[in-house]
Structures are given as C-alpha cells and as structure tokens.
Amino acid sequence: MSAHEERAKISKVKSFFHEWDCGNTTVRCRMLNAFLVQSSGKTLVELELEFAQAASLFLGRISTWMKLTYMFGTCLGLQLKAVGVFLSASSHDQYLIEFLQDGGVLTLLDILGQTQIKEEDKAEALRLLLIFSNAGRRFKEFICECHGMRAIAECLSTARTEENQETAWALLESLSHGNPKYQNQVYKGLIALLPCTSPRAQQLVLQTLHTVQSKMKSAHPSIVEPLLNMLGSLRLEVQDEAISLILDLGQHEVRPMLLSGLVALLKPTKEEVQQHQLLEEPEMTKMTESLPVFVQQAAAAKAVRLLAQGSQQLSEELLSLRLIHHLLYAMGNREHTEAQIQASLALKHFVSSYSGIAEHVHRCMGSVLFEAFMNTADKVHMYMDEVQAEILLSNKVNILEALDGKSAAD
Template identity: 70%
Template sequence: MSTSKEQAAISKIMSFLQEWDHGNKIVRSRMLNAFLTQNTGKTCPELEVEFAQVASLFLARLTAWMRLTYMFGTCLGLQLKAVGVFLSASSNHRYLIEFLEVGGVLTLLEILGQNQTKEEDRTEALSLLQIISNAGRKYKELICESHGVRAIAECLAKSKTEETQEAAQAVLESLAHGNPKYQNQVYRGLIALLPCTSPKAQQLVLQTLRIVQAIVKSSHPSIVEPLLNMLRSLHLEVQHEAIELIIDLCQYKVRPLLLRGLVALQKPAKERVQKHKILEDPEMTKMTESLPVFVQQAAAAKAVRLLAQGSQELSRELLSLRVVHNLLYTMGNQEHADAQRQASLALEHFVRTYPIVEEHVRRAMGTDLFTAFMLTAETLYMKMDEIQADILLSNKVNISEASEHRNSES
C-alpha cells in the first residue's frame, strides 16, 4: 500500500472512530448494522486491512459500550453480534485475548443471568462463550473459574426457547471436553439440572450426561434418584434418554442402586393424595396425581427388560432382587395398562431364559393364564379377570431363594 493510500485509510478509520465516540444510540446502531453487513465472516487479517491495522481500537470501544449498557439492553443483540465478528474470525487469538482482558467472560455470564435479557441475546452470548471454550483448555478453565457452569446451567433450565437451551447445552458439553480440572464440576452441574421442569431441557441434560459420563469415567450416587424420577415424564423422548443413561450407568459403581431402584418401582409406595379443592372431581384428581407413578412404573419395567436382554450378568442380578415377584405384582395392578404391558414383556424374557423362572411363574399364574401369557405376553393384561389379577398381586415368588435352595441340593 502506498503512503497516500495508507494515509487515506488511516484518515477514514479515524473519522469512523470519531463518529462512534460522538454518536448516540441511534448513530451507533446504524454503524453496527453497517459493520455486520460489511465484515461478517472476515478473517483477522481482512479485518485489520479494513480498519487500517487498528481494528483493536474499535473492539475496545465496542466492548466498553457493551459493559456499560448491557443491563439496560441497549443494542445488546447488535453488540454481541459485532463482538462475534471479531471472536469468530480465523486467526482470532489477538482479539480473543483483548476481549478476555477487559472481563469479557464475566460480562457474558452476567448477561445470561439478567432477567430482562432477551432470549435471542442470551443465545448470542452463549455462542460467544462456546467460541471461547472451543479455543482451548485454559479458556475452558477461565469460564469455570468464573462460575460459568452454574450460570450456563441455570440458563439452560430457565430459558423459554429451544434455541437458547440448545446453545447452553452445547457450551456445557464443550466445557467437559479437554478440561480435566473441571470436568467433574460440569458433571455435577448436569446432575443438579435433572429436576428441572422443562421437558426439552431434561432431554438435553440427559443427552449431555451420557457424553460427559464417558469422559469422567466414574459415577456419583446423587445421580440415581433424580434419574429414576425422570422416568415419570409424560414425554417419551425424555423417558427414552433416561433409560439410555440408566443402561450406560450400569457399567459403573451406581449399578446396584439403579437395579434396586428399578425393581422397587414395580411396587411403588402409595403416595398421599392431596386434599381436593371445591368442585373438583375426587376420582379425576386421584387419577391425575397417580399417573406419573404408573408412567414411572411402566418405564422402569421397560428398562428392566432392556437391561436383562442386553446382559446375562445384569439379568441374574435382577433375579436376585426379586424382580419376578415385583413384575407379577405390576401385571396384576389393573390401574395402568402400559405398566402391565411393559412388566409382562419383561417377565416374558426371564421366563423364556430361565427354566426355574418358568416353573415358578407357571405355578403363580395357573395353567390357563400362563398359557395365554406365553402366547401373547404383550396383550395379557386385556385378558385377565379380577380374580387372576388378585392372584398376581399376592404372589409369593422368590426366585433368589429358590435358586439358593436348588444349588444346595445339587
């Protein structure tokens, strides 16, 4: 570039910066829109050419204005997108360091926590955090040391749009990779999110836990209760992810807790029914309050079947926990058809796999019901009368004791 051209470029950028310094919100908004139109997707060298090798002067002004005004939402979306042009530019290390040195990470995390922040602005802030996290281990550690895991997790739990929830999930997953110092913090943060109320958030948390579980290579007992509670969800996608995570976790130390929990759910404790409000139908209220328990019962029976089918070792462990007795109980409880169906399918596997189970189940059911069971286990619940159901509810089958007795005789 000739000296005259250099002088012209410098003069142009100085005029641009002066206009910014003296401009009000409307002027700066117009300038940011023009900046985004002209520079989105440019590399670091290209931005330096555009700004006569002093692009950092504009980035400094931009971040300073954002830090002063983000609590009021002034052009926040435009500000974040403009910062994104710098941080997403290839060879962006210089811009990244400059942004971090002025407290960029803390600003982004504070934006996430502001009640007045728009959802689309939260999504933009999360996108910038992901860029920072993806830059390397020391950047992940900086986010975690700034209490980023908690802020991002809360954002995931409370956000009202799937786009924001997915952006938060992506950052948490990024923070778990290549971050040995804080990967367990991410893991515990995800476990703490399990009781959240958003089905989409629950689904994303369960998916991410499966990924992070393989990274941390250990399990924590605190995951068991909230994970089993996920089986109460009326959303099949949440149930599916919960069951998949349960299957994964059976490779870890929490396996005995999970298996005992799944078997126990086949005979759920009767939950206290709340007092009915005036003009409410007591029967309808009772049914509505009991539904999650029966849904959980059905999902647990499905999980038992999948675990038993996938591993003989797990199948034998389940038998030692009186799973047959409890599955028969579920089959006899005529309050929820799907729970009966799933329990019947699970029991069918044990009957067809273990002769001793077949012997005891035949005795518990009686010849006619057992014959119907072996022909069409999935629809058996439709063919039972109340007497047969009562027999199943009061069964005394204990395969583990029978197995021990048989082994002692042989």
C-alpha cells in the same frame, strides 16, 4: 498502499473513533448497524486493513460500552453481533484474547443470568461463548474458572425458546470435550440439570451426560435418583435416553442403588399414586394412564428386562431384590396397560431363564393365565379379569426359593 493513502485511511479511522466517542446512543447504534453491513464475514486481515491496523481499538470501545449498559439492554443485540464479527474472524485468537482480557467473557456469562434481558440477546451471548469454547482448551478452562457451567446450566433450564436450549446444550457439549481439568465439574453440572422441567432440555442433557459418563472412571451416587425420576417423563425420547444411560450405569459401582431403585418403582405405594393425582390437573387425574408414577413403573420394567438380558450377573442381583414379586404386582396394575406389558415381557425373560421361577409364577397365576402369559406375554393383560389382577397384586412369591431353581441354560 501509498503513504498518502495510508494517511487518509488513518485520518478516516480517527474521525470514526471521534464520532463514536462523542456520539450518543442513537449515533452509536447507527454506526454499529453500518459496521455489521460492511464487515460481517471479514477476516482478521480485512478488519485490520479497514481500521488501519487499529481494529482492536474499536472492539475495545464496543466491549466497554456493552459492560456499562448491558443491564439496561441498550443496543445489546447490536453490540453482541458486532463483537461476533471480531470473534468470528479467521485467525481470531487475537480478538478472543483481547475480549477476554477486557472482561468480556464475564459480561457474557452475567448476561445469561439477567431475567430482564431478552431471549434473543441471550442467544447471541451463548453463540459468542460457544466461539470461545470451540477455540480450545484454555478458553474452555477460563469459562469453567468463571463458574460458567452454573450460568450456562441455569440458562438451559430456564430458557424460554428452543433455540436457546439448543445453543446452551451445544455449549455444554463443547465444554465436555477436550477439557480434562474441569471434566468432573461439567459432569456434576449435568447431573444437577436432570431435574429441570423442560423435556427437550432433559433429553439434551441426558445425551451429553451419557457421553461424559463414558469418560468417567466412576459414577457419582447423585446421578441415580434424578435419572430414575426421568423414567416418569411422558416423552418417550426422554425415557429412551434415561434407559440407555441406566444400561451403562449397570457396570458401575452405583449398580446396587440403581437396581434397588428400579425394583422399587415397580410397586408404587398408594401414597405415591395419590401424591401424583393431587399434582395433576383435575381433568388429568381421570386419565390414570398419564400419571407419571405409572409411566415410571412401565419404564422401570423395560429397563429391568434390558439389564437382565444383557447380563446374567445383573439378572441374579435383580432377583435377590424380590423382583418377581414386584413384576407380578406391576402386571396386576390394570390402570396402566403399558406397565402391564413391560412387566409381563420382563417376567417372561426370567421365567424362561430360571425353572424355579416358572414354577412359582405358574402357581401364582393359575394354569389358564399362565398359559396365556407363556404364549403371548405382551397381550396377557387382555385375558386378565379383576380377580386374577387382584391375585397378582397381592402375591407373596418367595424369591429366595425361586433362586434355588438354576438357569435353564445350566
């Protein structure tokens, strides 16, 4: 570029900045639209060439205007997209650092928590934060230092669009990798998200939590209760993710709390059933198959079976918790077919593995029902009448005696 061309370029950029500095909202929005059309996808070198090596001055102007007006939503979408042109430029650490030093990350995090800001603008803010997080450890740490985990987690739990849920989750996922200093903060933040009401958000959080838990030396006790509550989800994908994480936690120090919680879910109290009925819509209370307390009962039985099949030690720990009594009770629950099936399959595993248990179950069921149970455990509910179901519901199997019958494999 000749000296004359360089002077002309500098003069053009000065005029551009003057127009921006003197322009009102309408003028600035027009300028941002033109910038997005002309500069989207450009590299750092190309942006610097376009602005006569002063592109950072334009980024600073956009950032300052955004900080002053984002609470009102003034051209916020355009501002965020324009900032994205800079942050997405190849070799972009320079712009990232400048935007960070100008307070831009704090602004983005605050945008997430503003209820009056549109969802599409929050989506842009999340995408910019994701660029930061993917840029390396120091940027992840800065986001966490600014209490970013809390802001992102709240955004995920309250997001009204699936796009924002997915982007917030991708950001949490990014923060969970290559961020050892704040790994524990990310872990606890994910646990705190488990009670959120969106099934899709629950599924995403469970996926990431599973990954993070595998990196942790121990499991925090606060994970147990909300994880067990996930078993009551009416979405199978959420249940499956929860059970998968439960299987991993069977090897951690929270195991006793987890196992006792699972066994307790097999025998919901009348108060728990009534409470769920009151919380459901009137027409839903007629469909007892849909009650979360019974869905939870079925999922707990499935988790018990999978845990026991994977470890004899876990089998024996479960048996010490009056498990057989609770499984027989769940089998007698004629209000939820899936609970009966899962409890029957779990019980079949223990009956096949411990001869002493088989004798007690046979005595409790009676010969006819026991034979049907042994032949087709997943269909035994079809052969059960009200009297037999009531016997199972009121069973008093002494598990300590049953444990005296060692494993058939022994």
